[in-house]
Amino acid sequence: MIRKRLVVIGNGMAGIRAVEDLLALAPDLYDIEVFGAEPYGNYNRIMLSPMLAGEKQLADIMLNDESWYAENGIKLHLGNPVATIDRRRRCVVAEDGTEAFYDRLLLATGSNPIMLPLPGADLPGVVTFRDVRDVDRMVAAAGSFKNAVVIGGGLLGLEAAGGLQKRGMQVTVVHLMDTLMERQLDPVAGGMLRHTLEERGLTFKMPAETAAVLGTSRVEAIRLKDGTEIPADLVVMAVGIRPNIDLARSVGLYCERGIVVNDAMQTYDPRIYALGEGVQHRGKTYGLVAPLFEQAKVCANHLAMVGHARYLGSALSTQLKVTGIDLFSAGDFSSSDATDDIVMQDAARGIYKRVVLRDNRIQGAVLYGDTVDGAWYFRHLRAGTDVSALRERLLFGSSQLGDSGRGGGGPAAAMDDRTEICGCNGVCKGTIVKAISEKKLFTLEDVRAHTKASSSCGSCTSLVEQILAQTLGGDYSVAEKVRPLCKCTDYSHDDIRRTILEQQLKSIPAVMRFMEWRTPDGCHTCRPALNYYLLCAWPGEFVDDKQSRFINERAHANIQKDGTYSVIPRMWGGTTTPAELRAIADVAEKYAIPSVKVTGGQRIDLLGVKKENLPAVWRDLNAAGMVSGHAYGKALRTVKTCVGSEWCRFGVQDSTAMGIALEKMCWGTWTPHKVKLAVSGCPRNCAEATIKDFGVVAVDSGWELHVGGNGGVKVRATDLLTKVRTPEEVMEYCGAFLQLYREEAHYLERTAPWIERVGLPHVKKRLIDDAAGRQELYARFLHSQRFSQSDPWAEHATKEVEAAEFKPLAELVEA
Amino acid sequence: MNGWIAIGRIDDIAPLGARVVRLPGGDIAVFRTADDRIFALADRCPHKGGPLSQGIVHGDRVTCPLHNWVVELGDGQAVAPDQGCVARYPVAVEDGVIRIFLGASEAALT
Ligand SMILES: Cc1cc2nc3c(=O)[nH]c(=O)nc-3n(C[C@H](O)[C@H](O)[C@H](O)COP(=O)(O)OP(=O)(O)OC[C@H]3O[C@@H](n4cnc5c(N)ncnc54)[C@H](O)[C@@H]3O)c2cc1C
Ligand code: HEM
Numbered sequence: 001m002i003r004k005r006l007v008v009i010g011n012g013m014a015g016i017r018a019v020e021d022l023l024a025l026a027p028d029l030y031d032i033e034v035f036g037a038e039p040y041g042n043y044n045r046i047m048l049s050p051m052l053a054g055e056k057q058l059a060d061i062m063l064n065d066e067s068w069y070a071e072n073g074i075k076l077h078l079g080n081p082v083a084t085i086d087r088r089r090r091c092v093v094a095e096d097g098t099e100a101f102y103d104r105l106l107l108a109t110g111s112n113p114i115m116l117p118l119p120g121a122d123l124p125g126v127v128t129f130r131d132v133r134d135v136d137r138m139v140a141a142a143g144s145f146k147n148a149v150v151i152g153g154g155l156l157g158l159e160a161a162g163g164l165q166k167r168g169m170q171v172t173v174v175h176l177m178d179t180l181m182e183r184q185l186d187p188v189a190g191g192m193l194r195h196t197l198e199e200r201g202l203t204f205k206m207p208a209e210t211a212a213v214l215g216t217s218r219v220e221a222i223r224l225k226d227g228t229e230i231p232a233d234l235v236v237m238a239v240g241i242r243p244n245i246d247l248a249r250s251v252g253l254y255c256e257r258g259i260v261v262n263d264a265m266q267t268y269d270p271r272i273y274a275l276g277e278g279v280q281h282r283g284k285t286y287g288l289v290a291p292l293f294e295q296a297k298v299c300a301n302h303l304a305m306v307g308h309a310r311y312l313g314s315a316l317s318t319q320l321k322v323t324g325i326d327l328f329s330a331g332d333f334s335s336s337d338a339t340d341d342i343v344m345q346d347a348a349r350g351i352y353k354r355v356v357l358r359d360n361r362i363q364g365a366v367l368y369g370d371t372v373d374g375a376w377y378f379r380h381l382r383a384g385t386d387v388s389a390l391r392e393r394l395l396f397g398s399s400q401l402g403d404s405g406r407g408g409g410g411p412a413a414a415m416d417d418r419t420e421i422c423g424c425n426g427v428c429k430g431t432i433v434k435a436i437s438e439k440k441l442f443t444l445e446d447v448r449a450h451t452k453a454s455s456s457c458g459s460c461t462s463l464v465e466q467i468l469a470q471t472l473g474g475d476y477s478v479a480e481k482v483r484p485l486c487k488c489t490d491y492s493h494d495d496i497r498r499t500i501l502e503q504q505l506k507s508i509p510a511v512m513r514f515m516e517w518r519t520p521d522g523c524h525t526c527r528p529a530l531n532y533y534l535l536c537a538w539p540g541e542f543v544d545d546k547q548s549r550f551i552n553e554r555a556h557a558n559i560q561k562d563g564t565y566s567v568i569p570r571m572w573g574g575t576t577t578p579a580e581l582r583a584i585a586d587v588a589e590k591y592a593i594p595s596v597k598v599t600g601g602q603r604i605d606l607l608g609v610k611k612e613n614l615p616a617v618w619r620d621l622n623a624a625g626m627v628s629g630h631a632y633g634k635a636l637r638t639v640k641t642c643v644g645s646e647w648c649r650f651g652v653q654d655s656t657a658m659g660i661a662l663e664k665m666c667w668g669t670w671t672p673h674k675v676k677l678a679v680s681g682c683p684r685n686c687a688e689a690t691i692k693d694f695g696v697v698a699v700d701s702g703w704e705l706h707v708g709g710n711g712g713v714k715v716r717a718t719d720l721l722t723k724v725r726t727p728e729e730v731m732e733y734c735g736a737f738l739q740l741y742r743e744e745a746h747y748l749e750r751t752a753p754w755i756e757r758v759g760l761p762h763v764k765k766r767l768i769d770d771a772a773g774r775q776e777l778y779a780r781f782l783h784s785q786r787f788s789q790s791d792p793w794a795e796h797a798t799k800e801v802e803a804a805e806f807k808p809l810a811e812l813v814e815a
Numbered sequence: 816m817n818g819w820i821a822i823g824r825i826d827d828i829a830p831l832g833a834r835v836v837r838l839p840g841g842d843i844a845v846f847r848t849a850d851d852r853i854f855a856l857a858d859r860c861p862h863k864g865g866p867l868s869q870g871i872v873h874g875d876r877v878t879c880p881l882h883n884w885v886v887e888l889g890d891g892q893a894v895a896p897d898q899g900c901v902a903r904y905p906v907a908v909e910d911g912v913i914r915i916f917l918g919a920s921e922a923a924l925t
């Protein structure tokens with residue numbers, strides 16, 4: 001059978017959900033081609049809010065990365081918007097001229113954020129909040145500026161404000177109405193929300209209308225209609241969205257506010273389907289994912305030619321994703337003569353609940369502070385249940401109503417199987433319970449993978465956890481604050497570290513036996529952690545267990561995606577010599593190493609080394625006096641330095657020498673995660689010391705010591721630990737800090753999350769207030785270094801036994 | 816080159832370790848568990864072809880070094896929720912000598 005051709009325009013949430021649903025129904029029906037204007041795979045747009053707040057990274061919010069498309073045989077055109085559709089030839093034409101023919105076409109172009117046509121709105125620094133690029137811009141602005149103004153006090157505006165505030169900006173929200181989120185909240189709940197947000201430091205100007213954006217080369221302020229000016233280095237317009245119908249309209253498809261579709265999600269051209277925020281169905285457009293996913297289901301059904309599902313429109317519920325604020329709203333909560341309000345308000349506990357009834361049926365609900373029953377109200381709202389019998393106790397929620405008979409276990413226990421738990425993906429309790437028992441699921445991640453529940457906006461996570469707990473009985477504990485190290489044990493990282501010391505456990509099998517491991521020899525999560533904990537607890541005694549290390553640390557090189565390795569020799573403080581450079585050049589040529597690159601850590605990376613050549617490469621580098629840079633390890637990586645007072649006209653201290661001394665002291669140490677240091681010769685900070693785990697910045701009178709920074713997807717600038725006068729003190733504080741981190745952090749926890757977990761005051765208490773304690777830490781660090789400062793390369797290149805690791809067991813050549 | 820072929824001794828592989836046998840058609844990973852059983856799988860993770868021989872061996876499983884898929888040594892199946900399967904080869908150990916069976920690999924197992 002010749003496959004039909006399906007072309008999808010718009011690589012967003014609705015379009016790709018329809019493709020997923022279609023693949024599940026009819027995997028072989030179509031050759032699929034997707035065009036996306038954005039340069040990424042399909043990501044969870046909802047999670048841009050936590051991403052802005054720094055709680056998630058782009059990688060966390062990807063729904064389908066590029067490999068998913070490849071695996072499903074989907075041809076993907078990224079960063080290549082469709083310019084026009086030739087409906088006669090049944091062909092779409094992309095901006096770069098690419099053509100794709102279709103038998104059926106799916107339009108999923110979403111919507112565009114509205115940019116108010118204010119004077120100055122085109123100044124740099126004025127952004128909207130719609131896609132990854134917008135988030136990148138806001139994050140960049142938050143890094144270098146102070147004041148932000150968000151125009152619009154709706155869902156999107158408040159999430160933007162919350163995120164920017166978390167990133168350290170002073171945020172003012174300008175809102176046209178006198179109630180926040182007036183479309184979802186009544187004045188009482190809106191007022192409570194405002195109060196909570198004000199307590200957290202947001203400023204509100206409302207009701208207020210923006211008249212102009214001011215600034216010359218970049219936005220500097222905004223002016224309100226009443227003449228007030230508010231300073232602003234960043235202005236976020238979050239005043240609504242407009243269905244993106246440009247393409248559809250330009251090719252003559254009938255559009256009103258959106259692209260008009262029928263109940264089968266078909267446009268006026270029967271070969272062309274449309275769904276998502278860009279469409280108008282029975283006069284309504286939608287701006288939340290739940291209805292779009294319902295549309296996707298119907299659309300997939302028709303594309304798969306398996307039925308005649310109809311989309312009949314959706315009722316909506318909303319939750320706000322600002323950490324720590326619980327808010328739920330559904331349906332129509334405007335009161336009239338025909339409606340009854342049932343209201344409960346407990347100002348002291350910050351709880352407000354209002355349910356609006358019409359003809360004894362729930363017409364709308366607003367919950368603030370306690371939202372666990374939101375899903376339950378929403379189900380009765382959609383089902384049109386007659387609630388007269390429940391009326392008296394309605395506001396106490398489902399758990400008080402005894403309609404399921406089971407007590408305990410939180411509100412989820414009281415819900416029946418038809419109650420929808422995950423609004424975004426339309427997953428009911430029954431589906432989750434069934435998946436947990438039939439597929440033997442144990443974790444939230446499992447449930448997400450199998451049912452999609454809790455995988456979009458995450459608001460229902462606690463309900464899913466409760467259901468897990470009830471379904472699994474004792475196997476899952478919701479309230480657990482400390483997580484077990486892995487599935488092999490119930491004990492946490494801290495339990496294990498403490499027990500190793502108290503019970504003097506000195507080998508991996510001893511720990512597993514004493515702490516009653518569930519597996520005979522652990523797993524890839526616990527073994528490397530135990531190996532590190534033992535190494536840290538018993539320096540000089542514990543013999544490193546090679547088989548419990550990741551391949552990079554076993555082979556002392558970084559495995560690359562093609563199975564080759566990279567080798568990085570140490571260059572003390574980023575300094576080198578002609579002889580070393582010559583040796584590196586010789587090695588690269590001798591072993592035909594395809595790529596030589598300068599790393600960001602001021603040293604040289606040899607990439608693409610074959611595993612069996614590693615010992616010889618090292619032998620040659622060793623011979624020229626170089627040792628391993630540990631660029632592969634949970635270990636000290638680099639000490640970056642600037643040229644400092646030796647050369648630089650600004651330098652106030654010899655930062656290069658300081659860096660070399662630190663690297664000589666610290667190299668070889670094993671740590672919970674990688675550790676990077678830097679030393680700058682003056683506050684211009686050319687060595688970027690303030691994004692390092694331990695950063696030193698020279699000042700006239702000595703050295704500033706900064707801790708807990710990192711670059712990476714989520715940049716964290718350091719906290720200032722203290723200021724010291726002499727290089728000796730720098731060494732002492734550095735050693736003590738690293739030892740504290742080594743002894744207290746969880747395996748694979750970098751200094752930044754560790755400090756956020758234990759708090760800077762704790763670190764200061766141990767390192768600054770307690771001088772004797774600091775010296776002890778320093779002494780322990782130096783002691784452990786006595787056993788770790790042997791070059792792994794030298795050992796490997798000489799020892800015969802270990803050489804086995806690098807050679808095949810047998811080579812069978814004849815065919 | 817078919818039939819049972821000696822590839823080395825059990826002591827050549829560390830407990831909870833692995834070595835490879837190099838073949839023109841691609842490497843075979845030979846694993847040793849903590850209790851000295853030997854398994855052989857194609858050295859290509861069912862996910863994206865990562866070298867399973869470089870992974871961490873635990874129980875009767877190995878974790879791929881590239882993205883942490885876990886593969887059963889016994890039947891070459893990826894552990895759920897991941898799905899996939901890698902070819903396995905029959906292994907026999909006699910007097911400390913490891914032999915693997917090359918040829919109609921899967922058929923020989925049934
Ligand atoms: C910050 C934020 C928070 C949100 N929070 C929530 C929430 O908590 N709950 C909720 O339910 N909803 C939330 N939403 C709304 C939700 O994300 C959207 O309803 C949903 O993403 C819309 O899906 P869609 O596929 O219609 O559009 P989109 O996801 O926008 O996808 C459309 C895609 O089509 C592309 N495109 C447009 N034109 C072309 C062309 N000519 N050629 C090729 N590609 C094109 C666009 O670039 C875009 O990638 C939020 C939205 C934002 C921005
Ligand atoms: C999550 C984030 C990161 C991951 C997974 C990661 C991973 C790696 C890997 C695998 C290498 C070795 C490359 C090789 O094989 O040669 C490496 C090297 C390096 N990375 Fe990263 N990295 C991350 C973040 C960062 C950040 C944020 C920075 C700097 C701000 C950084 C700076 C470096 C430097 C300088 C090197 C060279 C190492 C050296 O000289 O020792 N990395 N990183």
Ligand code: SF4
Pocket residue numbers: 642643644645648649650651652655680681682683684685686687
């Ligand atoms: S940090 Fe200061 S001393 Fe170092 S190179 Fe930059 S300007 Fe010069």
Ligand code: FES
Pocket residue numbers: 860861862863864865879880881882883884
């Ligand atoms: S290649 Fe093995 S897990 Fe990805």
